[in-house]
Amino acid sequence: MKKVHSSFFQDESSPRKRFSQALINQLIDEISLAEFVEDEYDLMLYPSGNGWVKTNCLMPNHEDNSPSFGINTESNLYNCFGCGATGNIIKLIQNVEGLSFYETIQKLCIYSGIETETAELDMKQTLKEIKLSISEYLNRSLETNLPGGMSEVRYLFSIAQRIKGFESKANYNSKDLRWTESIYKAVDDAMIVSDDKKLNIIWKNLNKKIKERLQNG
Secondary structure, eight states: OOOOOGGGSOOTTSOOOOOOHHHHHHHHHHSOHHHHHHHHHOOOOEEEETTEEEEOOOOTTOOOSSOOEEEETTTTEEEETTTOOEEOHHHHHHHHHOOOHHHHHHHHHHHHTOOHHHHHOOHHHHHHHTTOOHHHHHTSOSOOSSGGGOOHHHHHHHHHHHHHHHHHHTTTOHHHHHHHHHHHHHHHHHHHTTOHHHHHHHHHHHHHHHHHHHHHO
16 A cells, blocks of 8 residues: 655645635545545455445554445545545545645645645735736636636646646657647637536546556557
8 A cells, every 4th residue: 555654745844825725625526536546555446336436444443354445436435334434535545644634635736736836826826827917817707617616717727737747747748748739729719618518527537638648658
């Protein structure tokens, strides 16, 4: 079982900025708990019906000899039918790895391709980075149908950070750069006509497609 120790993350004594609730909701809703458990803890999941998959319990105080740890792929929550542990992806990581809430959010940002420093930027820094003025931002609707209710600004910034991270890992391969350009175009086209459904689909599938391309070389 892989475990990322707290020393991997930012020093406890260093200054911190608060993560936005929108970002936290985004991580909980958009990261598949089942895929995360397979990727991070090297466990096999077995279908058990009604939207559940199961494996041996991850809890450090539960020696589970038969698969009793269930993940509901629809609600994205877990429940151990042996020890009674239950919760979402944040609670799972805290219980299994002993990380603080702050460290857990950092880990999920890294896993999902959102740079930790980017996730911690306050709104003024974000607006400056993408060259929007305060007045332009305030004229935008703060109520959206995008993942986690995030603003268009946050959506575009997060997509760009994921793609930049992928391009770096892919060593800026020309074939992959053409693919990322098609993603940018799809986002632009959807933004122009306010196609929130398409934008949500792009968001949901992007990490999976990035992972597949990195694995296939």
